[in-house]
Amino acid sequence: MTRKLSFLWLSVVFILSALFLAACSDDQDTSSTDSDNGEESDGGSEEPVTLSFFSADGVEKSFDDPVAQKITEKTGVKLELDYPVGGNDEAIPLMIASGDYPDLIFAKGDIGKLIEAGGVIKLDELIEEKGDNLKAMYGDQIDRLRRSLDDPSIYTVGTNGVETAFWETSGTFQVQLDVLRELGYPEITTLDELEAALTEYYEKYPEIDGQKTLPLSLLGSDWRWLITVGNPAGFAAGLQDDGQWAVNDETGETTYKFLLPEFKEYFKWLNGMNDKGLLDPESFTHTYDTYISKISSGRVLSVADQNWNFADADKALIADGKEWRTYAPLPVTISEEQTSKALKDYGFSGGWGIAISSTSEHQEKAFEFLDWMASEEAQILVNWGVEGENYDIVDGKRVMQEDDLERMQSDADYGKETGVGFYVYPFPQWGNGAVDSNGQSITPNTEQQIIDNFTETENEVLAEYGMENWVDWFPPTEELGISNHGAAYNFTIESGSDLEIIQQKADDLTQQRITQAILGDPADFDATWDAMIQELEDMNIEQANEAMTEKTKNTMELWGTN
Template sequence: MKKRLLFLLTLLLTGLVFIAACGNDSGTTSETDPEQTDEGEGTSEVPAEPVTLSFYNEDGEEKSFDDPVAQAITEKTGVILDIQYPVGGSDETVPLMIASGDYPDLIFAKGDIGMLIEAGGVIKLDDLIEERGENLKAMYGDQLDRLRNSVSDPSIYATGAYGVFDHKLETSGTFQIQLEVLRELGYPEINTLEEFEDAIETYYEMYPEINGQPTIPLSLQGSDWRWLITVGDRATVAAGHAGDGQWHIDPETGETTYKFVLPEYRDYFKWLNGVNAKGLLDPESFTHTQETYISKLSSGRVLSIADEDWNINDARFALIEDGMEERTFAPLPVTMGEDYVHQGLKDYGFPGGWGIAISSTTEHQDLAFDFLEWMASEESQILRNWGIEGEHYEIVDGERVMFDEIRVRRNTDGNFSKETGVGYYVYPFPQWGSGAVDSNGQGISPNSRDEIINNHLDIENEVLAEYGMELWVDWFPQTEDLSRSQHGQAFNFTIPSGSDIQIIQQRVDDITEQRITQAILANPAEFDGLWDAMIAEVEAAGVEQLNGDMTELTQNIIKLWSGEY
């Protein structure tokens, strides 16, 4: 369906200016610290009566804009958000928007922003930022170029969705293992796939059942778009590569390669094929729904996963609520071997690129911009991260301190953020970042090192102490020991709509997802033949041209971010 829509849109849009696009990342940067400004907390008058702006959020969910933080935002801006989201995970929303010409006032389209730009569905923000965007200019500082669209069109169409000044005190997207497994096995060192496999196999043999149900040594969620996360991206982690989505990028030259053609990925999936052959891989890893996957994790019988924290939070909260804290997971710095360096704490710099855009058809252009401008203010950052003074935190010795009951609920109740609004409106709105400090020198984010330690479960502190650590990130190669990305992360690149990159990548993605799944589940004797056949298919599909085009795009982004436009 989507391919037909894209083809139709390409015909409808013939003659429009071709726009290339840039990418982004959520990472760490230190060039601009927003603490140095307390520019106006809103430079325009608030409407006498609140105005409802429709807001499409590609990562959104059903949510009314009436929690305490939302009400405070409305009071400060005069804006009520009517939040729209893709129903059923549909990826047709933006193409249908363009086909109909019916756009919401504000749009967070992620990678589809390029389609909107090409269709004339969103406005340029450059003049508005220059004339009345004091908070935005102060927040982005010399990183403003990372918001620009492309070398050929260096305009700004969206505010960034990620933090400008981040500091990683937590990691996500790693192999993870139950705390109880580490404790039962005497706190083994687990840094390689071999050690990881040995741990889950040993525990599985000791405890073939947990809570009266069959133990599952390793479960993946490969039945939908999360295949890219728990299957494809974990291969990247194991190979010691940076998190660039479907790509491997040479940090020196910008040369970009479709990652699955590289030998490291063959080695990783051959290992996973062996794990499956041993009966250690959940046989439903490529068929169960997200709901079933979370249910399995919540039962406490899944020993390990290869997933992002945000995808399993519901299971974590369920385990805590059911008194199975020891069945929650610890992140592991696992790679294929000692010669590979885990990139989990890599500094990708401010991502730029994706963010919230203002539609070209809105009747409230100025108000929509003023809303985004206020969201970049210090007042907004504190409100969205901490909540409301007196309700969620108090001031003690000049610093914000969350009430104990709020702090506990924030870390154990999966509905806390949605119900209170605390933390809910940080992403994808303009944000200073987890490493930024306010005008008094206190962190904008409540997640300081001490706060994270205080929020650990007792079992977490017990396990960490056995390993001589305070935080899970202490287990990983540190940021300062890893090179810094000059291009952000390639999965955030906005691919030009209708381009050869978009067409060929979709083709090879379809091939690799299907063939890699088959290879994982095959008899080990058949793996090499299946892999060779897959490589031949992607070569016939044009992967060599794809690599060349992506290399040019990556190098252009590096130029754009350095001000060469």
């Protein structure tokens, strides 16, 4: 039977409750807010729930910038940000060993270890019951979040944009604008053409600003070996980025990529560059800070790197008035027989993402937070910042303020200080090809915005080549098609499996042997390479190929793309 309290009695209860709450300490457990949906928090008096969040790609930062404050205002959630100190890759195994997990975890490739340890929860029911924003965002691609055919559950959301537009490229060779100008704006599409350009410029200018010119510098002394040594070899071979694998997108056949003859050809070229004094001799010994310092000085003529890895150096060059020392991306392949896949559309590849821990006391609140981050309101906030502070509405459209545009381009700390763009990755994101309910771009990074942000120097060089954007140099996305398997580096490899063990051994071996081959006498290169291939065969790399082929085929079956 339903009872109705009188207005007077309700008033008494309200007053007594208020007095009781006022007497409580400020640090009282707030887990009761788990039942809130996070959307009623505007102007509310409840203390926000603090969720601990570990990101494998995180940096030291507090959750107190203007965008973070708005997120808390809208969701009732504050994040306590944690990250692997010193690039420690043992953070996830240590969590598993201790059983002490943060509320939210972005584990990258270690997500499989967490799943097998029971450290994270399945999200299927929560998505179905209260994941309206996530369901709207992922749409018919939500199956790409599922783990596998054997375990078709969803454990993570986020990381990659659902809709991708290809207005920029990253990871290929990049060469200084001044090299292009000095040499009369040559076409550079092969390794031989790149080497010829670097050689000619280096002979003219053996020093820049009183320091030795470095024709090509890499960073092979830590995990960045993968993105400055290993991955560029695949791009030059005309492959899409599948991590350590090469995939036949029609058949699903997957091969450990360093077994391919194209990779031997690429690294033999690097060996020749080193022998001729065109490769920075410290490429495999210097630290990240030293590498960035060299690029920032303007004396490095070319790099093979992801934009985000040397973005600070690029901004420093612009801030120092050295625009001609910034870089143009090149569609360089081993020879004219290969086609650059830099603009390849991988589709939404699922895989890695943010998970909710099994020990969290705020699981529902954590999920509601992630779902809100997928909403249109959140996407506008994290991409554009705060209206009136970072952008304005002009004629009904969002327009970034001039100061923010300038700082985006030249200030490496802009995202950390303002929060603008900082909470896009690895959270759920619509992607830079998406539009909001008014038909406006969900991110400020439209192609026109990118073009508008080019420096005068970039525009001068682009005009010489008859282009508006650097991507005009590359084979267009439409011609390359959409990947049937996504990206193999997103596949979950079971912890302790033969595949994981063999790949780890193979990765350690190839990094060591290829480095030796690059730095060795050219007369010894073939023998060093052949010995490495034999060592890979001896560790049963073919078994790993078969296991990865099965994963690729299963992924294509799960997604319905086979």
